[in-house]
Amino acid sequence: MINEITYLGKIIRVDSETVEVEVSNDIPSAAPIINGRLYKIGQIGTFIKIPIGNITIYGIVSSVSNTPSQTEEIQDKFNYGSLFLTVQLVGEKIGDDDFEKGIGTYPTMNDEVHLVIEMDLFDIYGKKGNGFIEIGKHSSSENLAVYADLHKLILRHCAILGSTGSGKSNTTVSILKAILSDYQGSRIVLVDPHGEYASAFPDATVFKIGDTVGPLFVPFWLMNFDELAFFLVGAKPTDDQRTEYRLFRELITTLKKRNCHLASGEVNENFITADSPIPFSARELWGEMNWWLNASFPLQRKTNKQLILLHS
Ligand SMILES: Nc1ncnc2c1ncn2[C@@H]1O[C@H](COP(=O)(O)OP(=O)(O)OP(=O)(O)O)[C@@H](O)[C@H]1O
Ligand SMILES: [Mg+2]
Structure with missing residues (x-):
């Protein structure tokens, strides 16, 4: 030896x-x-x-x-x-x-x-197992392909980490291209806040906020609670100790829970919070808020009674 x-x-x-x-x-x-x-x-x-x-x-x-x-x-x-x-x-x-x-x-x-x-x-x-994609070549050998298990990659959370300029964006593009070439017809939604990936995928349909050709509309219910509260009533996260803020959170949660029977499937309402991306009616929300603003209450009404959607 x-x-x-x-x-x-x-x-x-x-x-x-x-x-x-x-x-x-x-x-x-x-x-x-x-x-x-x-x-x-x-x-x-x-x-x-x-x-x-x-x-x-x-x-x-x-x-x-x-x-x-x-x-x-x-x-x-x-x-x-x-x-x-x-x-x-x-x-x-x-x-x-x-x-x-x-x-x-x-x-x-x-x-x-x-x-x-x-x-x-x-x-x-070197072995390409079932469901593996080739994500590149090994740095010490041009002939040596490196594979990733697609199942593990997309069914769990995954992060590509590295210092600035180390090749994170490039790696992301390689992985997505490998998926697209091995699984023709697969659909990938790429959220690209810095607009850096469009040139890597010339065939992709690109939606941009404010664009005249492919405008991107973000539905209001996709916002988390803090964003929605800021957008609708100008509330700041530091307001969360205030009673109105707490009631507003409960109201949003109730409206989302009401809509847990989605066309795409049932969502367990116990897991729904004010931050869950569940569509609900802005008109209904406005109606509830307006009702609370303008309703008159008898003086003897119990204040600790559940406040949510009492009139519905
Ligand atoms: N595998 C690679 N082989 C050779 N050059 C590469 C490789 N990956 C990336 N590069 C080059 O390195 C530079 C930085 O790559 P990239 O933009 O992917 O890095 P990044 O980690 O996303 O950077 P940032 O943190 O600035 O977003 C680019 O010029 C790119 O062309
Ligand atoms: Mg980058």
């Missing part, structure tokens, strides 16, 4: 999450070419593998140094100038089974560490 072209070095420290690797001084090049591809040793983010019998453990290089991380006495044993990698263990593959995240067997001191070549990356990333 030591003579293999992928041989990188040996393990000199193991803890529960990371291992430290001393890169062998006998490696002829810091950038070996294997099967026509150039690999860079000690690049952060690259994979390494640790074969132990029929188990192969995979890790990702998280830091690189020319001195080992341990105490001075230990450091004295090493020749300075060697390369030391801290590696985060990510998963393992047993025999011909699929790659799995998580570590069942830990490596130990002096275990051999090897470079991960393109073929190994196919084991980790």
